[in-house]
Amino acid sequence: MMQIRxxxxxxxxEAACALWDEALGARYPLDRETFLAHALACLMGRPSGAFLAxxxxxxxxxxxxxxxxxxxxxxxxxxxxxxQRRGVGAKxxxxxxxxxxxxxxxxxxxxxxxxxxxxxxxDDLPEATAFFGNAGFAAESEVCDLVIDxxxxxxxxxxxxxxxxxxxVVPCSREMLADVLAFEQREFxxxxxxxxxxxxxxxxxxxxxxxxxxxxxxxxxxxxPNSRSAGPNLAWRAAFDGPLGxxxxxxxxxxxxxxxxxxxxxxxxxxxxREAGAEFCHIDWTTIVDFYARVGSRVWRRFTMMGxxx
Numbered sequence: 001m002m003q004i005r006x007x008x009x010x011x012x013x014e015a016a017c018a019l020w021d022e023a024l025g026a027r028y029p030l031d032r033e034t035f036l037a038h039a040l041a042c043l044m045g046r047p048s049g050a051f052l053a054x055x056x057x058x059x060x061x062x063x064x065x066x067x068x069x070x071x072x073x074x075x076x077x078x079x080x081x082x083x084q085r086r087g088v089g090a091k092x093x094x095x096x097x098x099x100x101x102x103x104x105x106x107x108x109x110x111x112x113x114x115x116x117x118x119x120x121x122x123d124d125l126p127e128a129t130a131f132f133g134n135a136g137f138a139a140e141s142e143v144c145d146l147v148i149d150x151x152x153x154x155x156x157x158x159x160x161x162x163x164x165x166x167x168x169v170v171p172c173s174r175e176m177l178a179d180v181l182a183f184e185q186r187e188f189x190x191x192x193x194x195x196x197x198x199x200x201x202x203x204x205x206x207x208x209x210x211x212x213x214x215x216x217x218x219x220x221x222x223x224x225p226n227s228r229s230a231g232p233n234l235a236w237r238a239a240f241d242g243p244l245g246x247x248x249x250x251x252x253x254x255x256x257x258x259x260x261x262x263x264x265x266x267x268x269x270x271x272x273x274r275e276a277g278a279e280f281c282h283i284d285w286t287t288i289v290d291f292y293a294r295v296g297s298r299v300w301r302r303f304t305m306m307g308x309x310x
Contacts, residue, residue, distance in 0.1 A: 002088060004095050007050035007062055009039055015052070015059035019078050027124065029238035030117070038235065041115035042066040042075055046103070051095045053079070053088050063092040065100060066113040072100035072310065073113030084127075093135055101310050110137065110306045114193065117235045119145055119285040120303035129304070137306040144289055146297040148281040150274045151242070158267035161260040165212065169268040172207040172219075174199075180209060183216040183253070191249040194221050194231075201228045208272060210252065210265050218252040218261055220269050224276035233282045245278030248285070266295045 007016070016039075017032045024030075042064055043049050053061035061079035065072055074096060079088045100108060110132060111120040120143060121128060133139075162168060172180050177199055184192045198206055198221065206227065210218035223233045225243040233246025247269045252262045273281050282300070283292060289299060 002053060002055045002060070002086075002091070004051050004053050004091055006048060007052045007064070009036070009043060009047075009050075012052050012059065012062070013039065016062045016064075016078070019059060019062060019080055020076075023078050023081055028122075028236065030235070031238045034235055034237065038075065038115050038117055039064055042113075048099060051092055051099075053083075053092055055083070061088045061092055063096050065096050066115050067100060067103050067105060068113060070104055070106045071113075072096075072103070072105035072108045073116065074108060074110050075113060075115065075117055089131060090135065097310060105310050108137075108308050108310055111303065112305070114197070116232050118303065119143055119232065119301075120305045123302040123304060132306055135308070137308045139304050139306050141287075141305045143285055143287055143303050143305060145300045145303070146283040146286060146289065146292050147240075147300040148270060148283070148292075148295060148297045149279070150245075150270055150281055151279050152296060158264035158271075161264035162210075162268075165256075165259045165261055165264075167210055167212045167217065167261060167264070169208050169210050169265060171205040171272075172209050174204060176209065177204055179216060180204075180207060180219060184219060184251075187253050188219075188249070188251045191219075191221070191251065194249050195219075197231075198229055203227060203229060208265065208269055210261055212256075216253075217256040218265050219249070220247055220251070220265050221249040222247045222269050222272055224273055225278050226276070232284045236282065240280045242279030243277050244280050244282055245273035245276060246282035246284070247273070248283060262291070263294055266292070270295060 017035055020030055050064045060083040064076040066075055077092055111118040195207055198204055206222045208220050209216055223231050223246045225245050237244040
């Protein structure tokens, strides 16, 4: 008889990783360290945010959620291929929805969230698309994850772009942090939390800052291969045949756009990751594919943003 019980990270993580490998490992290989880091971030302060399905005491599926304010995020729902189409996924989803309602959530998203593995629902999982559509989720937009092969050198020199604008790119220091946060709050409010997470890990230097004189005009968050931050840019390191880094939250102040500083900042971030040993750079959750193509990116995966009211 199948039962749904609370997921215990210490007790059940090995079983969850085995289920992931069985169901998804060929297309989305995920190492145990990465799973644990993301699961811990999702469940910090809310240990009742995940569930395990068992049959005759054998794990056959699990679900992992994250919450922020009134939004819930389903970060994983995995069922063993030998037990799919038997209602296991539907029962796990129902448990997640009830739990998130009890926490005050009004909407459930697939992916998203700061501790996401996937940006949203991958387009190369058609069975999942059908399942969630039947469960009442509606498609809202299309987004992409990109990758840059850092072993290939671009001919464009970002230093020339910076020099033309009288700008420089420098790593954020602890002394600069207050000014960087003030800039972010003014220009890109939604990215403040990412900088705070990096600073909490002692990695504020992984925020690169574009400045003209003493004026901060842009920032980009980078994630070298040895980063201690469990960000989505490093989630799929097992899918690449070389060290993976990443960057995101790329922003130039409105008054300074149109001067090539955004491209220069991305090129500088790529150089920084290359110097840190990365051979690939992952850029998650974007719609401006043509912009990033100018720094050598290609589409890695396509996703559909899907949500459901609770």
